Amino acid sequence: MPAVHWAQTGVLRSANWHSENSTPAPSRVVDADDRMKADTAYRLACEGTALLWRGDFHNARQLLQAMSRRINRKPVTQGDSPADSFHLHRKARSHRARVLGRLLVLLEDGYCLDLRRAPDVRQACTEAYGPPSGPMAVLLTELLGVVGAHQWRTRGVEVAALDARVHPHYGVFSPVRGEYVDLVAQAPLRASADRRADYRTAFDLGTGTGVLAAVLAHRGVDHIVATDISPRALACARENIRRLGFTDRVDVTGPDLFPDGRADLVVCNPPWVPARPTSALETGVYDADSSMLRDFLAGLAAHLRPGGEGWLILSDLAEHLGLRTRSELLARVEAANLRVVGKMNTRPRHSRVLDTADPLHAARAAEVTSLWRLTAK
Template identity: 60%
Template sequence: MLQWQHQGIEHQAVWRSESGLPAPRRVMVADDTMPADTAYRLACEGTALLWQGDFQNARHLMEAIKRRLDKPARSHSAKARKAKAAAADPVGVAQAFHLHRQAQGQRARVLGSILIPLQADYSIALRRAPDWRAACIQAWGAPAADAEVQAVSLRELLGVVGAHEWRKQGVPVPELGKAARIHPHYGVFSPVRGEYVQLVKEAPLPEAGRALAFDIGVGTGVLSAVLAQRGVQRVIATDMSPRALVCAQENLERLGLSDKVQLQQTHLFPEGQAGLIVCNPPWVPARAVTTLEQAVYDDNSAMLRGFLSDLRAHLLPEGEAWLILSDLAEHLGLRSRAQLLEWIAAAGLRVVGRLDTKPSHGKAQDSKDPLHAARAAEVTSLWRLAGVSS
């Protein structure tokens, strides 16, 4: 529970945090009279600001705090020049990555310090507040009959609304057809980086994989849809996330492919063997903080290593596995190519081919990005793996 005092009266609300952060220990009521400098100082000190003023002014205040956070990042201080110089060697690059993530975490904490009270039905009882109940229900489910007032960070609430819009509009996926779209749900990674989808579209389909394929970590269902469109008769797709499974089911139904794909909630592999196994694991070996980050960060490469170590037991003798992986971790000094190849060999697998492509996302072109050198060198690959002949 989140607790605070206002005008001599004790208040409390259920604390909601998608990333599992604990409720703030220090809470202060804030409204339109609070100067941005004061709010910024309090937020940096770890004080949460429970907003009681005009809702739109809360958004303006968050933007003001954001400008204050970004101002030091634009300065060419000696510290910034030293960090840039350190990125010239692998150790320096890895250190730069960890410092970057640390800074991003601190930034997120400060920006998340403005809290909005939600009524039991997810409505916002503040002046000029929008009606975002539909977005909240879509992300969190219908409120319980005995629901209480909740407190959520304005930043997280805006993320819920943004996900609601993405879900309505969908993401164009030309690999599935000119007008095809995938509609990501809240907490499910969106296929905005389409280069890996194109690799699955272009890779030569093994004969053994035409009858049955496994899609490990289905997410939005985009790769299962590509496989089904390519003529794979049956796909078994797995994921641990209930949100992902619901999302995939809706997308497959919308595309008219749900009869070809069976969804299972399980860790990595379903039972049995398949002639084609596809996996697009998180690419960067680091700890995920939020739900969405779980699609990007794989602590200690746990999913990647688990997939490789158990792969051969689920692959038909003449079958093939497609591992889709960016080499960004290599350029960041977090995992070497030699280590990846060692894991592949130790699992009794061999590389029979590889398709490469260069990402075209905006960060790869942004020279101001602290990790620009690594992003600019990044290559996304589809590794074609098969079992070593006994």
Template identity: 60%
Template sequence: MPGFPGCSWYSETGAPPPRRVVTADDTLPADGAHRLAKAGTSILWTGSFPGARRLLTALDRRLPERSADPAQAFRRHREARARRARILGKLLVRLEPGARLTASRAPDVRVACAEAGWSAERAFLCSLRDLLGLIGAHEWRRRGVLVPALGARIHPHHGVFSPVRGEYVDLVARAPLPTGVRSASDVGTGTGVLAAVLARRGVPSVLASDSSARAVACAEDNLARLGLSGRVTVTEADVFPARARAPLVVCNPPWLPGRAVSALDAAVCDPGSRMLRAFLDRLPRHLEPDGEAWLIMSDFAELAGLRTREELLGRIDRAGLKVVERHDTTPRHRRALDPADPLHALRAAEVTSLWRLRTSTMAG
């Protein structure tokens, strides 16, 4: 890395290595750090680790969300998030070989870095924000997330979306299973939570797939913890595994047709609705003739003006599919109930649906 020979650069968001870097410690005031970051200068922290966290918090307070009417709220929110990420990403830390932080009162981050696949063979720089994300992901993975529909915990890995929004899981847990269903496919399995729900509901064989190697490893780990490895097979695939067919196909694709700015964003952002389109277009080839598919979608994109209901229904129709039933639920997560959230009006109005689809010839 230029200016730091023998040192690598890691960024979860794909940010390029910094061009201008100054060193600073606990004597740097937050206003000074803010001016440097806004000007594009990165700050390599040499002070205490608690001091670095305090500075990051102080910088964050200097980047308020802009208020907006609901019609413009989402676009402005994304712009504010990108601006925040750019500025907060300027505060850097250095880890020595072995992923050791030498700052005073620094935590041991070796396991968190290993879980994220960050090589520890040589020293590297990263943003403090990214590192704190790794630490948080490690804690999520260690503690797990209670999923009432399973009566057990799911342990999300770094970069795999956590099933903290339980309403979509509950939809899959309650929807009527097709009579006598012997197998199912879970497309875009993520943590494996929906595959686990299907197996716990009595589906004898479930094929779970995901295009992310991180997600595949995460799903395998969770299914092993739940004792379901013998009933659920996990494979890496771009949407559908080749030649796979099932009488029940379940998919909870990313809900927002926008650009992802982080690994976690990829679970909710689908540029150009690529995965949604691919799922619908290919579904008839992977669905048994008398089978059905469950498409789980939020209408948040419609509320935010990113997609219309007519567009969704048109894609379903063009794929040779028909809607035979729809089950709806409303959000229960904390941000939907928080009036201070910049997207509160959209979140409070959001509806998540399970669309039961069949091929047009079977829809009657």
């Protein structure tokens, strides 16, 4: 494990370094406390110097906000095309994360945050990082995310289709955008003469929190196999399936995308934006070269039972951003020996749709999320 080193009252100290964003350990670290001015902190951070905070916790949060305001003074440049604007937006976000990520805090033994007015972060850190292993330096922005994730995990996210809450873990995509869940809850399940669903077996690929597997079980599918490549997601899905009482009908497994065998129904909600994630935390949104989408389409026909369907839940945001075309998507469907037999659409309901200050507002305002019903030819 990499380490960081700094001098504190003339004594050289060190601690393990951890970054979920894969940020390398800083080579230069200086002490910072309540006496440091925001302009000084911002200048040092822009120059690449990390600031190890030793003062009041709430003052550290205020310093982050002050540094953020200084970053905002330089507006994000609009590109000549939607794709250019997207890449400039990502570049600006990366710069913001890099500058704000230079403010560090030290987690002492047992994840104790020894700062004035600091919250108890031990449980949140244990959930995110696992058992403690000595003092560890982390980005303050990351620690705030860990604390926020713990709060989401504790109270859960209401899912109307289940009339229950799903509890996301740190690093697992949360179903706060409920439109894709509603599509799976409303898509037709063909019924046979005895009124049972013809789709008695299903695969949920990239299950995340397990919410779609739970929705299928709630709708009467007899047996669902839910997969994911992420150990965090597998643990999260198993916990949610247990909470919801579906352990007798849902098996959670990984790390392969497809489980063995065939199913009547195969559901996949891959990352919607074909761009390289900058950290493991972004893999629920960004997927370089649409690799999960391509693998799903390429393997679907071989994993469907006769008469079965694949449900692809996908936003067209990438199309509005100029990162993928509709013809490219349909060509991949055709190349996989599949055909489209139906499609359901819905509009996103999140607040960014109305945020005209968002550099990507035009694309977000036009976005449509679809459930594509696919069968083998």
